[in-house]
Amino acid sequence: MKRVLSIFVLILAGAAAASAQSLTYYFPQIAIGGGWRTTIFISNATAAGGATGRISFATSAAAPFNANWVDEGGNNVSGGGNVIDFQLGPGESRKYVTVGDMPLTVGYAMVTANASVLGAGMYSLIDASGNIVTEAGVPMAIPLGKQAVFVDTTSGFRTGVAIANPNNNSLQIHLQLVSAGGQVLGEVVRELPPFQHFALFTDELFPGAPPMVGRLQFWCTNPMVAVALRMSPTFQFTTIPPIAIAN
Numbered sequence: 001m002k003r004v005l006s007i008f009v010l011i012l013a014g015a016a017a018a019s020a021q022s023l024t025y026y027f028p029q030i031a032i033g034g035g036w037r038t039t040i041f042i043s044n045a046t047a048a049g050g051a052t053g054r055i056s057f058a059t060s061a062a063a064p065f066n067a068n069w070v071d072e073g074g075n076n077v078s079g080g081g082n083v084i085d086f087q088l089g090p091g092e093s094r095k096y097v098t099v100g101d102m103p104l105t106v107g108y109a110m111v112t113a114n115a116s117v118l119g120a121g122m123y124s125l126i127d128a129s130g131n132i133v134t135e136a137g138v139p140m141a142i143p144l145g146k147q148a149v150f151v152d153t154t155s156g157f158r159t160g161v162a163i164a165n166p167n168n169n170s171l172q173i174h175l176q177l178v179s180a181g182g183q184v185l186g187e188v189v190r191e192l193p194p195f196q197h198f199a200l201f202t203d204e205l206f207p208g209a210p211p212m213v214g215r216l217q218f219w220c221t222n223p224m225v226a227v228a229l230r231m232s233p234t235f236q237f238t239t240i241p242p243i244a245i246a247n
Contacts (some may be wrong), residue, residue, distance in 0.1 A: 034104030
């Protein structure tokens with residue numbers, strides 16, 4: 001297992017180095033299985049010329065996140081692997097959707113392209129009959145060193161955060177839970193190894209914290225990517241993009 005992880009870390013590091021002259025974006029959370037489905041939209045934002053790129057998927061443990069993805073025409077574009085290669089002409093767009101079921105697996109995705117592309121992810125919760133219970137979208141993210149997400153845990157709601165480390169060194173992430181009045185209610189430090197990811201609710205990060213409105217702010221030496229989710233007691237949810245905070 002350690003050998004597999006080491007090889008995959010080298011692959012990701014090589015992809016990051018190779019894309020030094022291109023553009024790199026991230027989807028901080030990918031969820032497949034256990035009733036969850038992820039959809040990714042990619043579009044060529046350039047007026048002329050084509051865009052060539054790749055979407056690479058990693059699990060929380062930095063292992064290859066293998067799954068079947070189909071495009072808008074129903075064609076399998078991943079072959080059960082962890083990579084989708086794409087080519088987009090001027091103004092073209094693609095839609096990629098996970099198919100099949102598996103035990104719930106989460107991770108993140110890295111998008112590299114040789115030209116400016118636009119993208120959005122959509123998370124859907126599906127019932128046993130295949131009907132969408134609820135879904136929400138989120139734009140692609142760029143790494144930030146210090147950021148925050150809004151928190152609302154009143155009336156039984158839960159707020160969760162997903163953070164991915166796109167660097168080849170470990171991150172010491174400082175997380176603070178801050179009340180609406182600006183009071184720091186708790187602080188924890190989590191180590192996130194290279195190319196790994198975690199997704200936790202604030203009540204898991206800060207057990208015993210009272211119902212509140214405020215924010216979760218977090219920072220580290222090197223930039224990271226993140227997104228948050230607010231879920232109701234009946235599993236209706238929406239996504240919350242992070243905001244940048246000055247040092």
